[in-house]
Every structure is written in C-alpha cells, then in structure tokens.
Amino acid sequence: MEDLIISKQLKQVRLEKQLTLDELAKRTGFTKSLLSKIENNKVSPPLSTLMRITRALDVSLSELFRAAEARRIEIVRGNQKAQRPSSTVDGQMMESLVQGFPQQKFEPILVSIDNQASHEIKLYDHPGQEFIYVLTGKMKYVYGNEEYFVEAGDSLYFYADVPHGALPMQGEKVTYISILSL
Numbered sequence: 001m002e003d004l005i006i007s008k009q010l011k012q013v014r015l016e017k018q019l020t021l022d023e024l025a026k027r028t029g030f031t032k033s034l035l036s037k038i039e040n041n042k043v044s045p046p047l048s049t050l051m052r053i054t055r056a057l058d059v060s061l062s063e064l065f066r067a068a069e070a071r072r073i074e075i076v077r078g079n080q081k082a083q084r085p086s087s088t089v090d091g092q093m094m095e096s097l098v099q100g101f102p103q104q105k106f107e108p109i110l111v112s113i114d115n116q117a118s119h120e121i122k123l124y125d126h127p128g129q130e131f132i133y134v135l136t137g138k139m140k141y142v143y144g145n146e147e148y149f150v151e152a153g154d155s156l157y158f159y160a161d162v163p164h165g166a167l168p169m170q171g172e173k174v175t176y177i178s179i180l181s182l
Contacts, residue, residue, distance in 0.1 A: 006050075009064050011039040013057050074098055085124035092122065097177075107180040113168050114141070123163040130160040130182035136172035140167045 014024055022041075025032045030049070037043040038053070047061075054061050059146075076098055088094075097108040121142060132141070138151040144162045149169075158164065160180065168174040 006064050007039055007041040010053060010057070013059055014039070017057060019057075024053070024056060028052050036122045105182055107182055109180070110175070111166070111178055112175045113166060113175065114173055121165045121167040123165040124160075125163045126160050126180070128160050130156075130158055130164075130181070131179040132156040134179045135175045135177065137172040138169040139172065139174045139176075140169065141165070142167070 021032045021035050024035055034043065038045050053062055054064060064170050091114045093112040095110040097110055123142065133155045134152050136152050138149070141148045141150055141156060141164070143158055145166045150156065166174060
C-alpha cells in the first residue's frame, strides 16, 4: 500500500511541475518505460532510484514518505466538539469542523447565528469559492448588491471575493454549513 501511495505521489509531483516522462527520463538517466512502471506501481524501485528521481523533481525523499504515512481520512466525532476551534463574533458562532488535514483544500465551518434582534449583518470577502447549505432557519443572504432569501434545505455556491454575509429573518436562529476553498 505504501508503494502505491509513493508511486502516486511521484506522478503527482511530476505533473504539478509540468514535466513529461521524457523530460524526467532526461533528468534522471532512467528510461521513460521504467519511470512509467514506477509511477504505475508495476515496479518497486530501490531507494537509490527513488533518491535520483526525487532530486530530479526537486523534492525530498522524506516528503514522499510523509505523504505515504499521511492520514487519508479524518473523522471528527460529535463528542470531540470541545476540541474544535470556534469563535463568536457579533452573534455568529463559527466552529471549524476539520483542522490540520494534510494538504487540506477546503475549510468546512458550522455557523450559527442568533435572531436578527441581536445581530447586524457582517460582510466577508476572501479568495476562492464558498458553498453554503442551510440546516435550520430562514435568512437573508447578501452577495454584493443582491439579496437572497433562503431557508433550511437551500444551498448557495459563489465566488467569495465579493462581499457576502447572512442575516437571520426576524425571530429566527439560523444554522448552516459553509465550505470554503483554500
């Protein structure tokens, strides 16, 4: 299993560096065929071969092994809630649902907002994209100069560099999951 992960990691690094197998073969002195077999886990290379490939890719061998050892799944149990980072700002309780996953690409956040009487709309803007799924309540969602009324079961997906934010409808408490790209 570890060989398979290292093989995949080698291919991923090569593609990220926009190198073809031919270019890597020239850099390493190995044949294109051998490199393809290594990347596709058909051959288990000796350490010296891996070292020559990692030098050609300008990554350390330890990075490949760390990736092989990295957790592939993160489970955060409900009873671990006290261990998750959270903050309350202007009546909005924001709770990070996953933290520290290797090469994390998304930030899932559980957001709870008390009723409108205790909250003024707070607008955010940040790079990337955002997905919101409303779990409970009804709210007005501002995106740029537009306002949308959404309720439990509705979802939104948008570019997050435009100012945006939520305001519960009068007497409502809203809870939603927000997933931000990193």
